[in-house]
Amino acid sequence: MEVVICRDEEEIGRLGADVVSRLVRTRPEAVLGVATGSSPRPVYAELVARVRAGELDLSGVSTFSLDEYVGLPEGHPASYRTEIRRELTDPAGIPPERVHSPQGSAGDLPAAARAYEKRIAAAGGVDVQLLGIGSDGHIAFNEPGSSLASRTRIKTLTRRTREDNARFFDGDTDAVPTHCLTQGLATIMQARHVVLVATGEGKARAVAQLVEGAVSARWPATVLQWHPHVSVLLDEAAAAGLG
Ligand code: F6R
Numbered sequence: 001m002e003v004v005i006c007r008d009e010e011e012i013g014r015l016g017a018d019v020v021s022r023l024v025r026t027r028p029e030a031v032l033g034v035a036t037g038s039s040p041r042p043v044y045a046e047l048v049a050r051v052r053a054g055e056l057d058l059s060g061v062s063t064f065s066l067d068e069y070v071g072l073p074e075g076h077p078a079s080y081r082t083e084i085r086r087e088l089t090d091p092a093g094i095p096p097e098r099v100h101s102p103q104g105s106a107g108d109l110p111a112a113a114r115a116y117e118k119r120i121a122a123a124g125g126v127d128v129q130l131l132g133i134g135s136d137g138h139i140a141f142n143e144p145g146s147s148l149a150s151r152t153r154i155k156t157l158t159r160r161t162r163e164d165n166a167r168f169f170d171g172d173t174d175a176v177p178t179h180c181l182t183q184g185l186a187t188i189m190q191a192r193h194v195v196l197v198a199t200g201e202g203k204a205r206a207v208a209q210l211v212e213g214a215v216s217a218r219w220p221a222t223v224l225q226w227h228p229h230v231s232v233l234l235d236e237a238a239a240a241g242l243g
Pocket residue numbers: 034035036037038039040066067080131132133134138139140141
């Protein structure tokens with residue numbers, strides 16, 4: 001695991017975008033795993049800026065989102081599919097038919113979870129997976145206690161995660177869905193390169209566990225210690241708990 005402590009979000013954006021740019025230069029049809037939430041936004045902003053400047057062409061890539069809320073109607077402004085299209089794929093010119101997300105509005109959610117795993121495999125797996133981390137150490141929506149061997153499935157969101165995410169629902173925790181479809185920890189571990197971004201003091205404890213804690217389902221992100229190629233991009237506040 002390589003840990004890079006960056007000066008600011010711009011530097012995080014540049015380093016994260018460099019990983020994607022290098023990949024796409026050699027493999028224009030690369031498969032990107034994409035997280036939603038605030039952490040990866042500097043990377044997405046930099047990628048979009050490079051596309052607009054004509055320095056990067058992302059029109060051949062496919063994306064696979066980590067997770068989706070259950071029960072939000074298609075096109076809901078806080079749905080993760082809407083968010084990833086708004087923040088990255090539409091402005092970066094990635095065609096919507098190659099933008100994949102778990103189908104949180106499906107009638108048969110277990111079938112939708114199995115279908116999502118098959119779609120990732122059929123695409124040849126994820127080349128670079130961008131990740132954030134929750135203040136409780138979750139990655140995707142694998143909350144504490146998630147099996148390290150888990151695959152895409154339905155999960156219940158903790159009260160803490162719903163409170164953390166209420167900012168995307170006009171501050172109303174009760175409006176945040178109670179369930180999601182999420183890639184499992186074993187699904188994420190199959191990505192060939194993982195780039196995790198964390199900023200702000202609220203992430204310091206989770207980052208310390210990720211880098212220096214014992215591998216345990218209590219802090220799900222710690223499973224990444226077993227991954228052969230992980231880059232962790234931090235600001236100083238998020239790095240404050242490291243020894
Ligand atoms: C989002 C996701 C979550 C977030 C995490 C951190 O797709 O999978 O694990 O990465 O909750 O969220 P932010 O970046 O908003 O602090």
